[in-house]
Amino acid sequence: MKKTIKATVVGLTGVLALTACTSNDIGGGGSKDTLSLVGFSVLETANDAEFKAFEDTDAGKDIDFAPSYGASGDQSRAVEAGAEADIVHFSLETDMKRVVDAGLVAEDWKDNATNGIATSSVVVFVVRKGNPEGIAGWDDLVKDGTSIVAANPGSSGAARWSMLAAWQHVIGNGGTEDEAKEYISQLLANTPVLPASARDATSAFLEGDQDVLITYENEAILAKQNGTDIDYVIPEDTLLIENPAAVTVDAKDGAQDFLDFLESAEGQEIYAGYGFRPTAGVEGVEVPEVEGANDPANPFPTPAQLFTIDGDFGGWSEAAEKFFADGEDGEPLGIVIDLIEKSGSDAQED
Structure with a gap:
């Protein structure tokens, strides 16, 4: 029997509104190191679950998050203009290219098993x-x-x-x-x-x-x-939609660990629970039953x-x-x- 990941959601108006959260929104602060994540608009609910799961790992136990979400092009331009970012997760490769060309993300950001793609x-x-x-x-x-x-x-x-x-x-x-x-x-x-x-x-x-x-x-x-x-x-x-993610060149400690977590089997299974298709190149992903899919037991038909x-x-x-x-x-x-x-x-x- 497939396991089920049930998305924890709240009132629609609140969940579907664009927000820029502070670290205290995710739960923490204090002596924790805070990572700034800049992402495209629809990541928010799924990322809340990713943050919580990562914070339960050894690598994430002293990490907190300050995420910001918006239209992908606007977010990319904001980072280019100086917005704080340790991790960037955009809708398009062209938005990533903008920050690479600005020297904010390394040119080899795609050199991994997923070709730089974190969600699909x-x-x-x-x-x-x-x-x-x-x-x-x-x-x-x-x-x-x-x-x-x-x-x-x-x-x-x-x-x-x-x-x-x-x-x-x-x-x-x-x-x-x-x-x-x-x-x-x-x-x-x-x-x-x-x-x-x-x-x-x-x-x-x-x-x-x-x-x-x-x-x-x-x-x-x-x-x-x-x-x-x-x-x-x-x-x-x-x-097929493929959304790239990378750490910035001056990212704080823990940023690469979090990106690695997103691109792990566990991270991909959490994303799948919120409707994202598993990304090619990640081994061992067990696609869960997905509440809200047309067929929860077969949520991602080809x-x-x-x-x-x-x-x-x-x-x-x-x-x-x-x-x-x-x-x-x-x-x-x-x-x-x-x-x-x-x-x-x-x-x-x-």
């Missing part, structure tokens, strides 16, 4: 309880009258993963780039507002009346763990087509320039950013 997920659709609109796949999202919530690709890693998954739905099924652009345009036409982060997008969906939210699978599972009246759909073709950033887009360095370039210094806009500007969608930022 896939792009899914969150729908109203019972899926009243019958959303089954990507083509349903561009039907007339379908109302969508998605985050802003200018600040949110989740949004960039989602837009690439939408693009590859067309290309990976034999379509042309012109057809993919038209599909993204139709998708944006059904998405009037683009909240700043994945967590903001979830809150907007739960508080509104839209038909579907495009987001991380783990975010959908967490919402169900909180007892919200939603379901989620894993489309037949979707994109989609019929699972696209990857390296295999289908040539890696983040190519994808970022092609799809998300911001047009600075006279350079052209990336495809997605250009389509957003033409769409009239309200791209909100923190």
Whole structure:
């Protein structure tokens, strides 16, 4: 019989609000050493459990945490600008590259068994309880009258993963780039507002009346763990999400021990309990039953087509320039950013 990791959650409004916690929020202070963790928006609840488990180990018994969460791009830029960080955990490799280029994270951060990846997920659709609109796949999202919530690709890693998954739905099924652009345009036409982060997008969906939210699978599972009246759909073709983490070059003692813990079997099993898929390269992970998953006993089914950033887009360095370039210094806009500007969608930022 599989073991079950039950996520401990509180009221939805509190859990799904962006916060920047102090060390006393996690439990400690006093003579403990405090590590600053800067992460993307949806890590908070799962990380609280990771902190507590690590503090029960010999390596973590004298460690406390001061975490900060927000949209991945915003968090990366904050660290580049001088925000304190011992551990960084972003949605995208491009956000990690920013702090590597600034000399804040070592260039060899990927040289480990997980290739620098600490959490994984896939792009899914969150729908109203019972899926009243019958959303089954990507083509349903561009039907007339379908109302969508998605985050802003200018600040949110989740949004960039989602837009690439939408693009590859067309290309990976034999379509042309012109057809993919038209599909993204139709998708944006059904998405009037683009909240700043994945967590903001979830809150907007739960508080509104839209038909579907495009987001991380783990975010959908967490919402169900909180007892919200939603379901989620894993489309037949979707994109593997891989979130990088690293310690900074001036990290305090204990930071590398904590990162090693996150990338251990125990750390991955804790993350799995909150809806994150186990990361490739970690041996001995026993996937638990996951409360809130469509099938708790088989929480992470393999989609019929699972696209990857390296295999289908040539890696983040190519994808970022092609799809998300911001047009600075006279350079052209990336495809997605250009389509957003033409769409009239309200791209909100923190």
